[in-house]
Amino acid sequence: MTPLLRSATLRLILTHLVLVAISTGLVLGFLYWRVGGVIDEEQRAVVDAEITGLLDDYGRDGVPALAAAVQSRLATPPDRDAIYLLADTSGQRIAGNLSGWPATLAPGVGWATLSLYRTDRSHPTRISARSVRLPGGELLLVGRDVAARAAFDRTLGRALVWALVAILGLAVATGWLLSRLVRSRIAEVDGAARAIMDGRLDRRIGLRGTGDEFDRLASTLNAMLDRIEILVSDLRTVTDSLAHDLRTPLGRLVRHLEGAADDGLPAETRQRRIESALGEAEDVLATATALLDISRIDAGLGSDQFGDVDLGRLATDVSDLYEAAAEDRGLRIAVRTEAGLMVRGHDQILALAVSNLVDNALKHAPAGSIITVSTESRDPHAGPALVVADQGPGIPEADRTRALDRFVRLDPSRSGPGTGLGLALVASVARMHGATIELGDNQPGLRAELRFPAGRGAEV
Amino acid sequence: MSRRILVVEDDQDTQAYLAKALREAGYTVEATASGRDGLVHAIGGGFDAMVIDRMLPDLDGLSLVRSVRAAGIQTPAILLTALSAIDERVNGLRAGADDYVVKPFSFAELSARLEAVLRRPAETKAEQTQIACGDLELDLIARTARRGDRRIELLPREFQMLEYLMRRQGRVVTRTMLLEGVWDYRFDPRTNVIDVHISRLRRKIDAEGEQALIHTVRGAGYKLAAAI
Numbered sequence: 164m165t166p167l168l169r170s171a172t173l174r175l176i177l178t179h180l181v182l183v184a185i186s187t188g189l190v191l192g193f194l195y196w197r198v199g200g201v202i203d204e205e206q207r208a209v210v211d212a213e214i215t216g217l218l219d220d221y222g223r224d225g226v227p228a229l230a231a232a233v234q235s236r237l238a239t240p241p242d243r244d245a246i247y248l249l250a251d252t253s254g255q256r257i258a259g260n261l262s263g264w265p266a267t268l269a270p271g272v273g274w275a276t277l278s279l280y281r282t283d284r285s286h287p288t289r290i291s292a293r294s295v296r297l298p299g300g301e302l303l304l305v306g307r308d309v310a311a312r313a314a315f316d317r318t319l320g321r322a323l324v325w326a327l328v329a330i331l332g333l334a335v336a337t338g339w340l341l342s343r344l345v346r347s348r349i350a351e352v353d354g355a356a357r358a359i360m361d362g363r364l365d366r367r368i369g370l371r372g373t374g375d376e377f378d379r380l381a382s383t384l385n386a387m388l389d390r391i392e393i394l395v396s397d398l399r400t401v402t403d404s405l406a407h408d409l410r411t412p413l414g415r416l417v418r419h420l421e422g423a424a425d426d427g428l429p430a431e432t433r434q435r436r437i438e439s440a441l442g443e444a445e446d447v448l449a450t451a452t453a454l455l456d457i458s459r460i461d462a463g464l465g466s467d468q469f470g471d472v473d474l475g476r477l478a479t480d481v482s483d484l485y486e487a488a489a490e491d492r493g494l495r496i497a498v499r500t501e502a503g504l505m506v507r508g509h510d511q512i513l514a515l516a517v518s519n520l521v522d523n524a525l526k527h528a529p530a531g532s533i534i535t536v537s538t539e540s541r542d543p544h545a546g547p548a549l550v551v552a553d554q555g556p557g558i559p560e561a562d563r564t565r566a567l568d569r570f571v572r573l574d575p576s577r578s579g580p581g582t583g584l585g586l587a588l589v590a591s592v593a594r595m596h597g598a599t600i601e602l603g604d605n606q607p608g609l610r611a612e613l614r615f616p617a618g619r620g621a622e623v
Numbered sequence: 624m625s626r627r628i629l630v631v632e633d634d635q636d637t638q639a640y641l642a643k644a645l646r647e648a649g650y651t652v653e654a655t656a657s658g659r660d661g662l663v664h665a666i667g668g669g670f671d672a673m674v675i676d677r678m679l680p681d682l683d684g685l686s687l688v689r690s691v692r693a694a695g696i697q698t699p700a701i702l703l704t705a706l707s708a709i710d711e712r713v714n715g716l717r718a719g720a721d722d723y724v725v726k727p728f729s730f731a732e733l734s735a736r737l738e739a740v741l742r743r744p745a746e747t748k749a750e751q752t753q754i755a756c757g758d759l760e761l762d763l764i765a766r767t768a769r770r771g772d773r774r775i776e777l778l779p780r781e782f783q784m785l786e787y788l789m790r791r792q793g794r795v796v797t798r799t800m801l802l803e804g805v806w807d808y809r810f811d812p813r814t815n816v817i818d819v820h821i822s823r824l825r826r827k828i829d830a831e832g833e834q835a836l837i838h839t840v841r842g843a844g845y846k847l848a849a850a851i
Contacts, residue, residue: 448727452811455707465710483780484806487819511709515810522814 172345176338183334184327191323199316206307207274210293213245213305218295226301230258244308246281246290252300261304270294270302276309289313348377352384364392401569408450408583416443453584456515457569460591465509472508474538474549474615475500481517482536485525493530496521499537504547506615508596516592519585520551520611527555527609539612546598546617554608563602589613626671626741630654631661631687632703633679641674644730658682665691670698672741674733677704677715685718692719699740701733708809725811731843735795742794754789757849759828759836761789770828780805781824788837788847797844821845 213236221229226249233247237260247259254264260282268275276291292306351368358366367388368381419440423433459465482498489496506513517536524534532554540547558566567590569583586600593600593613603610628645632638633656642654653670655661658679665673665687673691677684688700702715705726712723721740724733754761758771766782768775777785787804788796798817802808825837838846 452707456709456810459707459710465713468710468713480806484802484808484812484816487823488814488816491819509710510807511809514808515709518808518810518812522812525814 172342176342179338180331180334184331187327187330191327195319195323198319202312202315206291206312207293210305210307214293214295214303217303217305218297221297221303226257226297226299229297229301229303233258244311246292246304246306246308248302248304250302250304252302254302257301259304264302264304268294268304270296270304281308352381355384359388364388364395397568404569404583405450405454409447412443412446412450416440416447419443450584453588454569457584457588457591460512460588460595463595465512466595468509469507470510471505472510472513474504474506474547475502477510477513477517478536478538478549481514481521484518485521489525489534492525494525494528494532494534496534496536499535501538501540504538504540506547506596506598508615512592512595516589516613517549517551519589520613523585523611524551524553524555524609528553529555532608544617546615548612548614550610550612552605552608552610554605557604557607557609558602560604566602567600586611625649625651627651627653627669628737629661629664629670629673629675629698631658631664631673631679631684632656632676634676637676641730641733644734648734658684658687662687662690665698666694666696668696668698672737673698673700674737675700675702675720677702677706677711685714685720688715688720689718701736701740703728703733708811712809729842731795731840732797732799735797735800735843738794739791739800754786754792756789756792756847757834757836759789761786768828770830770833773830775827777824777827781820781827784820784824785828785847788845792847792849795840795843795846800844 217229217232220232230249233249236245237247237258246261248256248261248264249258250256250264254266256263262280262282265277265279267277271294274291274293276289278287279290280287289309290306291309292304294302294304296302355366355368367385370378370381370385372378419436422428423436423440425433428436478500479498482496486496521534521536528534534554535550535552537550537552538547539550567586569587586602589611590600592598596615598613598615601612601614603612626649628650630638630641630645630652632641632654635656638654638656642652645652653664655664656679658681661673661675661679662682664670675684675687679687682690684702684704688702691698691700699721700719701722701724702720703724703726704711704715708723708725715723722736724736752762752764754763760769761782762768763786766779768777768782768785783805784801787801796804799811801817801821802812821837825835828837829835834849836847836849838848840846
């Protein structure tokens with residue numbers, strides 16, 4: 164497992180934390196600033212209203228009425244933070260809870276915040292106030308003791324800091340949990356991959372049944388592993404078959420040559436053994452050539468040499484090549500073609516495929532029977548086809564797909580003639596040309612149909 | 624004067640075998656294992672033909688042939704390859720090689736093809752209308768064959784085979800050469816299809832009591848000749 168500091172999840176979580184801290188800080192800071200502002204505005208509105216009310220009293224009955232109003236407001240207990248001062252022209256207190264007009268305050272300048280002695284307190288307190296000079300020269304000050312407000316600010320600030328800490332703590336905790344979850348799921352995949360690298364190809368990643376992204380990833384990976392396992396076992400079959408198909412003739416070759424090396428042998432016998440050895444070498448070469456051809460065709464080599472190929476001519480030419488050999492075995496090749504059926508393809512590779520089909524038919528058809536090589540284009544949607552049909556034993560339906568695999572010889576002893584690669588090569592050629600190869604029943608016999616894609620060839 | 628052949632082949636055994644067999648066949652041989660050496664020799668000139676391995680450790684055969692052709696040298700070249708002939712042959716010919724032999728090959732195959740590339744220029748000289756070999760005559764215009772007084776009925780493909788053999792009379796023609804020359808197929812069908820065609824042709828050409836014209840060359844192929 165990766166060290167914690169290099170873990171991608173940790174980095175993600177740290178980034179997440181920083182972002183959470185910044186955004187929470189901004190929100191709480193804004194809150195702090197706005198709450199303070201709203202309280203200030205409200206207090207100022209109250210003070211303004213008080214001044215308006217007191218000025219009304221003054222307007223009605225002059226200074227005595229004003230002084231009485233101030234007294235009565237101070238005497239009504241609830242608002243302990245209200246500050247009033249009515250002073251005469253020289254700044255001496257007439258009424259209110261401040262000892263005297265503050266020397267530094269010029270009246271009528273609007274809002275001011277300053278430290279003053281209240282008559283009911285022994286310490287100076289912070290006061291925020293507005294003052295006016297009355298028409299008679301007296302001075303009026305109305306304000307609020309803001310000491311409580313500062314305390315409120317501190318409390319609010321502390322609360323917000325605690326909220327920030329709590330949010331960050333939560334973020335750290337969820338991050339840690341998340342990281343543990345991700346790391347444990349990744350560790351499962353990691354473990355499975357390592358097990359597979361160690362050769363345990365059947366190991367799969369465990370699913371939790373939650374259907375989440377990790378489960379989906381795991382099931383995709385498992386499907387991929389299934390596919391790989393099949394491919395590997397296919398490859399193993401091919402390698403085993405290859406070993407069998409090469410070692411057997413090579414073993415016979417060695418035996419023939421050992422036999423030929425015997426000193427006391429008549430020249431004729433020796434010659435026969437050497438010829439047998441050459442025959443075995445030919446078999447090995449045929450297998451190697453077919454395998455090489457298949458792998459090159461599968462790799463798409465030669466597709467740069469594609470041209471227009473006349474399907475009818477292809478059928479005629481290949482049949483013509485095998486016709487003499489067929490007659491030697493008491494077989495007849497019947498060719499039925501249509502003119503002008505063109506397909507895109509590699510002439511040599513297509514001829515190789517068709518010759519494999521005809522060769523196959525030749526090997527299995529009973530003497531006296533007919534092998535048919537024909538072209539077909541009845542269905543305009545399906546594209547043209549080349550069909551090779553014989554009257555031999557055919558291939559049972561269950562084996563037809565398997566027959567197109569490499570090294571499948573339906574005779575289990577693998578002793579019949581041929582490399583077992585003929586139909587596999589035809590299948591590769593079909594894939595290369597976007598065509599399909601279909602094995603069917605000729606009643607009796609095998610019917611191999613190489614069908615090309617529709618609309619690819621130029622109709623001439 | 625004996626013909627000079629340049630052999631570029633990195634496998635020591637194959638090189639030694641080729642050089643020995645070519646010398647025994649009457650050629651003068653210069654052999655090297657390196658593509659660069661081969662290029663220097665080829666450009667130095669004085670060779671009648673080159674036999675070049677397709678895969679060499681330093682400079683591959685295709686590039687070698689391409690460089691030689693780029694230098695304006697038209698010495699006939701045969702590529703030897705372990706790769707499949709089906710698509711590689713085209714690459715070889717595109718690079719400027721004259722022929723292509725797939726490994727493993729018999730010396731008879733290489734020798735027959737070497738003969739062919741060495742004689743090629745002479746063949747194209749005249750537009751022949753008739754070819755003869757002994758008392759066998761081929762009319763290339765009427766597409767008919769006759770041996771002495773006997774008219775021979777040939778299928779079109781049989782006529783093509785006979786024409787191919789007669790144009791190369793006295794020389795060995797291998798099965799793959801026939802397959803290429805007559806059917807234009809570059810793959811080996813691995814069955815005796817050509818042999819069957821030849822034996823049919825032979826039954827028509829060499830009737831009872833006539834001197835045999837089509838000869839089997841053991842381990843190599845066939846030869847059409849009035850006298851061996």
